[in-house]
Structure formats: C-alpha cells, structure tokens
Amino acid sequence: MMSDVLIVGGGFAGVWSAAAAARLRGDDDLRITLVAPHEDLVLRPRLHKLDPAWARVPLKRILEPIGVTHVRAEVTGLDVGGSTVTAGGDTIGYDRLVLAAGSRLVRAGLPGARHLFDIDSADGVARLNGHLGDRTGLTVVVIGSGFTGLEIATELAGRGRVVLLERADVVAPELGPGPRPVIAAALAELGVEVRLGVSVRSVTEQGVVLADGESVPADAVVWTAGMRAHSLTEQIAAERDGLGRLRVDRHLRVSGGVFAAGDVAAAMADASNHVVQSCQFATPMGKAAGHNAAADLLGLPLVDFTPDPYVTCLDLGAAGAVFTTGWDRAVALTGQDAKDLKQTILEVIHPPLDDAEEILRQAGQQSNEVTG
Ligand SMILES: Cc1cc2nc3c(=O)[nH]c(=O)nc-3n(C[C@H](O)[C@H](O)[C@H](O)COP(=O)(O)OP(=O)(O)OC[C@H]3O[C@@H](n4cnc5c(N)ncnc54)[C@H](O)[C@@H]3O)c2cc1C
Known part of the structure; x- marks a missing residue:
C-alpha cells in the first residue's frame, strides 16, 4: 500500500x-x-x-x-x-x-527597521547588492558580531569603511574566547571599526542612531543579529x-x-x-x-x-579564516590554511546534481565528509 x-x-x-x-x-x-x-x-x-x-x-x-x-x-x-x-x-x-x-533572522522591532539590509536570504543579498552597486568608498554599518556579522563585515572591508556594532562588551560573544584573538586581529588588519557595548535606538536612510543619541552615518545598515x-x-x-x-x-x-x-x-x-x-x-x-x-x-x-564532532570555520575576508574544533572552539587553523578549508566547505555543501546514484549514496552517510 x-x-x-x-x-x-x-x-x-x-x-x-x-x-x-x-x-x-x-x-x-x-x-x-x-x-x-x-x-x-x-x-x-x-x-x-x-x-x-x-x-x-x-x-x-x-x-x-x-x-x-x-x-x-x-x-x-x-x-x-x-x-x-x-x-x-x-x-x-x-x-x-x-x-x-x-x-x-528576527527582524528588529526598531524604529526605521525598513531601512535595514540583511544577508539572510538570496533575495536579501540581491537587495543589498542592488543598493551598493559597484560603488566604493562607502560606509556600511553592520549590526551584530556573530558568525554572519563577522563574515559580512570582513567581506565588505575592502569596499570602504565598515563599522561593526556589538551590544556585548566583547567581539563575537557567542563564539567564546578561543577564536577571539584571531578575529580581533583580523578586524584590526582590515580596518573594521569595532564599537562594543553599544545598542541601536533607530535606523534611518542616513545611518543609525545609537542609544546614547550619537548618529553613525552610513550608506547601508546590515542587520545580522538573532x-x-x-x-x-x-x-x-x-x-x-x-x-x-x-x-x-x-x-x-x-x-x-x-x-x-x-x-x-x-x-x-x-x-x-x-x-x-x-x-x-x-x-x-x-x-x-x-x-x-x-x-x-x-x-x-x-x-x-x-x-x-562540532567544528566551525569562519571566513574573515582578506584576512583569511579561522577553523576551530570542539565546543570550546579551540583554534586549529588560521590564515590561508583555514581559508582554503572554508573554500572546500563552500564547494562540498553543494549537493550533486542530475545524478541519482550519487545523491542517494551521499544520503546514506551521516558524515559531512569534509571535516569528518
Ligand atoms: C549568511 C549566513 C551564513 C551562514 N554560514 C554558515 C556556515 O558557514 N556554516 C554553517 O554550518 N552554517 C551557516 N549558516 C547557517 C545555515 O545556513 C543554516 O543553519 C541552514 O541553512 C539550515 O538549513 P535548514 O534546511 O534547516 O533551513 P533553511 O536553509 O533555512 O531552509 C529552509 C527551507 O524551508 C523553506 N520554507 C520556509 N518556510 C516555509 C513554509 N512556510 N513552507 C514551506 N517551505 C518553507 C525555505 O524556502 C527553505 O527552502 C549561515 C546562515 C546564513 C544566513
């Protein structure tokens, strides 16, 4: 039946x-x-x-x-x-x-939230791309220094000024202390301006207003938190x-x-x-x-x-990447070696196409085969 x-x-x-x-x-x-x-x-x-x-x-x-x-x-x-x-x-x-x-992504219940961009979906990226065009010398504010915030902030760093806003008093709060020195060094190398312990009061077409009333002008504001x-x-x-x-x-x-x-x-x-x-x-x-x-x-x-076993591989733009192992995220690779691994991961996650035998073969194994 x-x-x-x-x-x-x-x-x-x-x-x-x-x-x-x-x-x-x-x-x-x-x-x-x-x-x-x-x-x-x-x-x-x-x-x-x-x-x-x-x-x-x-x-x-x-x-x-x-x-x-x-x-x-x-x-x-x-x-x-x-x-x-x-x-x-x-x-x-x-x-x-x-x-x-x-x-x-949880949309912020912020005044002016409609001005926010995100990289949560292909449509979100298309909208951000359309806005940025091929302009250089832009200022982009990125809100949130989690995995996604760090990847987009470091990716955009070559195109202009990037200001990374983080509510916690450390960068990458959810990634823990293991990879933090590598991340901080990468942000410094790329000239990303990190503002810790700040929260956003509102967003406008011209940028963001922080909780203390300070305005941070920007050509685009990218929300990545939550x-x-x-x-x-x-x-x-x-x-x-x-x-x-x-x-x-x-x-x-x-x-x-x-x-x-x-x-x-x-x-x-x-x-x-x-x-x-x-x-x-x-x-x-x-x-x-x-x-x-x-x-x-x-x-x-x-x-x-x-x-x-749990691993992470965080892209850090032109500063390379950082690969960690275990739940305390011990740093295992940095720089170009980690970047090469990240590239491999980005290739390997693409499922096979038009090939029933290979699709079904991969479906039969739980290991991701890239780091396992
Ligand atoms: C910018 C970014 C970078 C990331 N980087 C990494 C990384 O480096 N490494 C990593 O491991 N993870 C990363 N992640 C997380 C990873 O992408 C997600 O954990 C993963 O996509 C989850 O897969 P999923 O199938 O559960 O959900 P999703 O990928 O969210 O897919 C959900 C699917 O459900 C469909 N759907 C939604 N609503 C409905 C509905 N009502 N009815 C029917 N269908 C619906 C959607 O169209 C979609 O097809 C990243 C995420 C983002 C946004």
Missing part, C-alpha cells in the same frame, strides 16, 4: 530528508513530496560572498532524478491531529511529516527551546508521525550539547530524519542521529 512522506522545506535539511527517504523506497510503497515555495535550494553559507546566483541550486535537478515531487507552495497550516498541512490553499495529507522549514526557528514550529504542541526549536529524540522525532530536522530542531549533538543552527548539522539531521520517517512506515530499523 502506498504511504506518504511529506517534507516541509527545501533547504539542506529538507532536501537531504527527501533523498534519505528516497533511498529506502521500494517500487511502489512510498510517495515522497517536498513542499517549498522557491525553485531553488539556497546555500546560505555562501551568501556573505554577495553572489546570489552562486548560492542558488535548482531543486528540480536534485529531486527529479530521485523521484521526489516538489510542490511549490508555502505551508501556512499544520494539523498534526488530522495528519495534514495547508499549502497554497490546498490540504495535503501525510503518513509521516518531516518539518524542515529552517530559520529566519536567528529563530520558523514560526510553523508553534503549530505543533511540543516543547520548544529559546530559539523556538522543537525538542526531538535521538531519532529526530517530535512525537507520533512528526519528525523535525535542521534549524527547527533542537537535537542533541552529543551527550551534553545541543546542535547549533548550521548546515553542518542540518545536513546530517535531514538524512537521519528522512531515513527514519520512511523506515518507520516501512517497518525498518530507525537510526540514531550521530553527527560529526
């Missing part, structure tokens, strides 16, 4: 869920459908390079070869009791659901963490027939740490969730989510 695996989201987690489910499919026992509003998988880790085309991967060239149907629509409703979702005005039933709708799981998670009656992510078990099951993967899921990465929102975890989570959703229907064994 035909059963339905339905996947919501066409990012790393959704696409690899679909591929892992397809890997288990027999001749006519499983129908796999992926619902996502866009034609492309967006490789968000490439977005700081400000080349939206390089970040887009046609979903068709991954899903068609492996027999997964793409319904191009936005899911607006989840009815877990009735095992249906609402998308584009239609109701779609499922036997197993994988929620993989990703994350979004990622949150998609609000569809709120439609599932289950425990969520501070980022809005659904708690899942080691099989990435939320409850009953619902699994979650990627930036919407607060899985354990090891005995003591939850995953961070990253493609590094979204990819193996997708593979495990898709496998388990299908296996659950087919009466096959479920797999535990067992990601590679």
Whole structure:
C-alpha cells in the first residue's frame, strides 16, 4: 500500500530528508513530496560572498532524478491531529511529516527597521547588492558580531569603511574566547571599526542612531543579529527551546508521525550539547530524519542521529579564516590554511546534481565528509 512522506522545506535539511527517504523506497510503497515555495535550494553559507546566483541550486535537478515531487507552495497550516498541512490553499495529507522549514533572522522591532539590509536570504543579498552597486568608498554599518556579522563585515572591508556594532562588551560573544584573538586581529588588519557595548535606538536612510543619541552615518545598515526557528514550529504542541526549536529524540522525532530536522530542531549533538543552527548539522539531521520517517512506515530499523564532532570555520575576508574544533572552539587553523578549508566547505555543501546514484549514496552517510 502506498504511504506518504511529506517534507516541509527545501533547504539542506529538507532536501537531504527527501533523498534519505528516497533511498529506502521500494517500487511502489512510498510517495515522497517536498513542499517549498522557491525553485531553488539556497546555500546560505555562501551568501556573505554577495553572489546570489552562486548560492542558488535548482531543486528540480536534485529531486527529479530521485523521484521526489516538489510542490511549490508555502505551508501556512499544520494539523498534526488530522495528519495534514495547508499549502497554497490546498490540504495535503501525510503518513509521516518531516518539518524542515529552517530559520529566519528576527527582524528588529526598531524604529526605521525598513531601512535595514540583511544577508539572510538570496533575495536579501540581491537587495543589498542592488543598493551598493559597484560603488566604493562607502560606509556600511553592520549590526551584530556573530558568525554572519563577522563574515559580512570582513567581506565588505575592502569596499570602504565598515563599522561593526556589538551590544556585548566583547567581539563575537557567542563564539567564546578561543577564536577571539584571531578575529580581533583580523578586524584590526582590515580596518573594521569595532564599537562594543553599544545598542541601536533607530535606523534611518542616513545611518543609525545609537542609544546614547550619537548618529553613525552610513550608506547601508546590515542587520545580522538573532536567528529563530520558523514560526510553523508553534503549530505543533511540543516543547520548544529559546530559539523556538522543537525538542526531538535521538531519532529526530517530535512525537507520533512528526519528525523535525535542521534549524527547527533542537537535537542533541552529543551527550551534553545541543546542535547549533548550521548546515553542518542540518545536513546530517535531514538524512537521519528522512531515513527514519520512511523506515518507520516501512517497518525498518530507525537510526540514531550521530553527527560529526562540532567544528566551525569562519571566513574573515582578506584576512583569511579561522577553523576551530570542539565546543570550546579551540583554534586549529588560521590564515590561508583555514581559508582554503572554508573554500572546500563552500564547494562540498553543494549537493550533486542530475545524478541519482550519487545523491542517494551521499544520503546514506551521516558524515559531512569534509571535516569528518
Ligand atoms: C549568511 C549566513 C551564513 C551562514 N554560514 C554558515 C556556515 O558557514 N556554516 C554553517 O554550518 N552554517 C551557516 N549558516 C547557517 C545555515 O545556513 C543554516 O543553519 C541552514 O541553512 C539550515 O538549513 P535548514 O534546511 O534547516 O533551513 P533553511 O536553509 O533555512 O531552509 C529552509 C527551507 O524551508 C523553506 N520554507 C520556509 N518556510 C516555509 C513554509 N512556510 N513552507 C514551506 N517551505 C518553507 C525555505 O524556502 C527553505 O527552502 C549561515 C546562515 C546564513 C544566513
């Protein structure tokens, strides 16, 4: 009898869920459908390079070869009791659901927030690119010195003056003390002006006004602070963490027939740490969730989510990069060596195209193969 695996989201987690489910499919026992509003998988880790085309991967060239149907629509409703979702005005039933709708930058509730730019999506990057054009000598204010803020600030440093605003009293507060000296040295080398312990009161077309009333003129203001799981998670009656992510078990099951993967899921990465929102975890989570959703229907064994050990690789523009290992983020590589690794990662995250055998082969292994 035909059963339905339905996947919501066409990012790393959704696409690899679909591929892992397809890997288990027999001749006519499983129908796999992926619902996502866009034609492309967006490789968000490439977005700081400000080349939206390089970040887009046609979903068709991954899903068609492996027999997964793409319904191009936005899911607006989840009815877990009735095992249906609402998308584009239609109701779609499922036997197993994988929620993989990703994350979004939390838009600041700031006066003038409409003047903010972001690099959260390919559309956001296209808008920023359109605004900056090929002008040089610009002043850009970047708000937030987390992973994304650092990557865009260092990327833009060659094009003019960059002012990096951070509310905490240290740079890169969430990355911890391990890589901080390397990051601080890179910012100094590139001439990025770092302002610590400042918060923004409002944004205008001319720049930002800080909480103490000081104006910082800018040609563009890029907001990078605060990622949150998609609000569809709120439609599932289950425990969520501070980022809005659904708690899942080691099989990435939320409850009953619902699994979650990627930036919407607060899985354990090891005995003591939850995953961070990253493609590094979204990819193996997708593979495990898709496998388990299908296996659950087919009466096959479920797999535990067992990601590679945690690493980070932060691009620092012309100053190279920094690669860290472990949850204390011990620096393992810097400069050009780390930059070369970053480039490899940016290549390796691109899924294979038009090659069912290779897509299904990669879907069968949880290791990211780049650092594992
Ligand atoms: C600028 C930037 C740089 C980054 N750099 C790195 C990095 O260097 N390393 C790293 O590991 N991670 C990095 N990340 C984080 C990484 O990109 C995310 O963790 C990863 O994309 C999460 O994958 P996902 O599939 O869970 O979600 P997403 O990539 O967010 O994909 C979500 C998918 O769901 C779809 N969707 C959304 N809403 C709906 C809906 N209502 N109905 C149907 N579909 C929907 C979207 O269209 C999309 O296809 C970066 C992120 C950004 C923004």
